[in-house]
Amino acid sequence: MSEHIVSPKIYAVIFLALMVGTFLTVFAAGRDFGRMNIVIALGIATIKATLVILFFMHGKYSSRRTKLVIVSGFFWLAIMLGLTIADYSTRHAEPSRSQLNESTASSLMRS
Amino acid sequence: MHRTGELYGQFQTLDQQKETATLGMWVFLVTEILFFGGLFLAYTINRHAFPTAFGIGGNMLDLTLGAANTVVLILSSLTMAMAVWSATTGKKSLVTIFLILTLALGGVFLGVKVVEYKQKFDHHLIPGHNFDISYCVKNPSPVCGTPAELATEEKEIEEGLKVDPDLNAHAQLYFSLYFGMTGLHALHMVIGAGLLLWLIVQSAKGRFDANYNTPVENIGLYWHFVDIVWIYLFPLLYLINRHLG
Numbered sequence: 199m200s201e202h203i204v205s206p207k208i209y210a211v212i213f214l215a216l217m218v219g220t221f222l223t224v225f226a227a228g229r230d231f232g233r234m235n236i237v238i239a240l241g242i243a244t245i246k247a248t249l250v251i252l253f254f255m256h257g258k259y260s261s262r263r264t265k266l267v268i269v270s271g272f273f274w275l276a277i278m279l280g281l282t283i284a285d286y287s288t289r290h291a292e293p294s295r296s297q298l299n300e301s302t303a304s305s306l307m308r309s
Numbered sequence: 310m311h312r313t314g315e316l317y318g319q320f321q322t323l324d325q326q327k328e329t330a331t332l333g334m335w336v337f338l339v340t341e342i343l344f345f346g347g348l349f350l351a352y353t354i355n356r357h358a359f360p361t362a363f364g365i366g367g368n369m370l371d372l373t374l375g376a377a378n379t380v381v382l383i384l385s386s387l388t389m390a391m392a393v394w395s396a397t398t399g400k401k402s403l404v405t406i407f408l409i410l411t412l413a414l415g416g417v418f419l420g421v422k423v424v425e426y427k428q429k430f431d432h433h434l435i436p437g438h439n440f441d442i443s444y445c446v447k448n449p450s451p452v453c454g455t456p457a458e459l460a461t462e463e464k465e466i467e468e469g470l471k472v473d474p475d476l477n478a479h480a481q482l483y484f485s486l487y488f489g490m491t492g493l494h495a496l497h498m499v500i501g502a503g504l505l506l507w508l509i510v511q512s513a514k515g516r517f518d519a520n521y522n523t524p525v526e527n528i529g530l531y532w533h534f535v536d537i538v539w540i541y542l543f544p545l546l547y548l549i550n551r552h553l554g
Contacts, residue, residue: 227548239544271339
């Protein structure tokens with residue numbers, strides 16, 4: 199059979215990278231980067247998820263057809279998240295509750 | 310039914326047969342991405358609406374247990390990947406060993422989750438009639454944590470109430486999402502554990518080798534998917550507001 203066999207060495211490297219990612223995300227959470235907090239947390243999570251899909255799940259070695267299905271899943275997820283969030287964030291004519299809370303949340307951080 | 314590596318009539322080659330199985334598994338996982346996606350969406354919108362309550366709620370989770378569970382689950386993904394490797398390289402006894410390791414690590418994860426849920430129960434943080442975010446502050450006891458932890462918690466709640474008078478209700482929303490998301494994730498783990506048990510029995514009978522290992526591969530894909538869900542749940546639920554504490 200022509201299927202690609204990923205060596206244990208690669209698995210070990212990916213595992214170590216995932217451990218480093220876990221450590222980094224906990225470390226970064228203890229510091230305040232303001233609006234970047236969530237970007238950093240989700241950025242690290244996305245790098246970790248990508249490594250799992252590419253190597254543990256053999257995404258990198260799968261057929262183009264399978265790759266298309268994998269990407270389509272996240273594409274549909276992006277539509278669901280993107281359009282709903284766009285709706286929620288533009289619906290209010292007056293200052294939204296979230297905007298009010300955001301300013302109060304930052305005053306909490308300062309205290 | 311003894312499926313081994315034989316070629317079924319509707320396929321031309323074993324490669325094609327195998328790719329079809331992988332593709333089908335991924336189509337299922339795509340529906341799973343959207344299934345969990347709905348909960349992630351609910352979380353995003355509510356967290357944006359009530360950042361204070363979500364931050365305080367997140368700080369009430371046990372970071373040590375959450376981080377430890379992340380390590381356990383990623384380790385179980387490694388052993389699962391090694392089980393698939395053992396199967397594709399024809400190391401029959403190693404397949405069984407790695408599958409048992411994966412099941413054991415999955416068990417550890419669920420065990421830690423039970424401890425965490427019990428803590429939340431003791432702290433009156435289960436959504437419902439007895440939910441009270443200030444319970445531990447009002448009734449300090451060893452199950453609630455050290456006096457220093459409780460002092461931080463009291464200060465956070467006090468500040469939180471100033472900006473969000475409905476803090477208790479909004480924190481309850483956070484914990485509803487916490488239990489909904491981790492509960493659905495745990496349910497997937499329990500189903501995964503059942504699938505692993507079946508794999509272990511089949512593997513002990515020597516069913517899987519280089520020629521036939523589709524069930525190991527596909528249940529492996531499922532297991533890694535559940536790992537990915539946790540990779541997102543951990544920072545979103547446990548780490549949102551740690552810099553405040």
